[in-house]
Amino acid sequence: MTVLVLAGTIGAGKSSLTEMLAEELNTQAFYESVDDNKVLPLFYENPQKYAFLLQIYFLNKRFDSIKKALSHNNNVLDRSIYEDSLLFHLNADLGRADETEVEVYDDLLQNMLEEIDSLSFKKRPDLLIHVKVSFDKMLERIQKRGRVYEQLDYDPSLYDYYKELNNRYDKWFETFNICPKIQIDGDRYDFVEDPTARTEVLRQIKEKLKEIEGERA
Numbered sequence: 001m002t003v004l005v006l007a008g009t010i011g012a013g014k015s016s017l018t019e020m021l022a023e024e025l026n027t028q029a030f031y032e033s034v035d036d037n038k039v040l041p042l043f044y045e046n047p048q049k050y051a052f053l054l055q056i057y058f059l060n061k062r063f064d065s066i067k068k069a070l071s072h073n074n075n076v077l078d079r080s081i082y083e084d085s086l087l088f089h090l091n092a093d094l095g096r097a098d099e100t101e102v103e104v105y106d107d108l109l110q111n112m113l114e115e116i117d118s119l120s121f122k123k124r125p126d127l128l129i130h131v132k133v134s135f136d137k138m139l140e141r142i143q144k145r146g147r148v149y150e151q152l153d154y155d156p157s158l159y160d161y162y163k164e165l166n167n168r169y170d171k172w173f174e175t176f177n178i179c180p181k182i183q184i185d186g187d188r189y190d191f192v193e194d195p196t197a198r199t200e201v202l203r204q205i206k207e208k209l210k211e212i213e214g215e216r217a
């Protein structure tokens, strides 16, 4: 019985790896549908106005999914509550949220994390999997996937946003200490296109899970 959570920048391949892991480990995939997200296109159109609303939207969804995931105890999440704060703080640093909004958000998140920690079932995921990709790879994937509002020709200032977002992930991963973690090299292993890479990535994750199990025993 395992709960895995994926992490990583936009276009890193989290959703694809979620699907692969669910199939490989015979567990359930929990996706956050981007197409049903009404706030996301508004945010890309006017980040200044919608950054806070978008975070509240995500926070609410992630809280719901992590609670369901931990009580269900056999699943993979394509992104989790542990990661959104990185994106919000970046947006705040870019002037898209003010100090009070940041304070309210941080407090609410803290409150939710404490709530999760006091659950009667599993309190934390078994493993966080960070798919790390270079900035160039990130841009390539965003372009290839082609969501209109994520494209640089839709808004050229996204270049700096994406660059800074990708930069901040290393430090975020280093300091993440909620549960065991592993980093996957998404540049080296193109697990979507290359079956050999896929096998290798799944092997690395299964090995890590075994190691964690061994430490617990």
Ligand SMILES: Nc1ncnc2c1ncn2[C@@H]1O[C@H](COP(=O)(O)OP(=O)(O)OP(=O)(O)O)[C@@H](O)[C@H]1O
Pocket: 008, 009, 010, 011, 012, 013, 014, 015, 016, 034, 040, 054, 055, 058, 078, 079, 083, 084, 085, 087, 088, 150
């Ligand atoms: N907390 C957040 N703040 C701002 N934007 C966010 C946040 N979380 C997700 N997004 C946006 O939602 C969209 C979907 O993000 P996400 O990275 O979860 O999926 P994805 O891009 O399909 O990733 P992958 O290709 O790795 O599956 C992206 O445009 C991303 O910028």
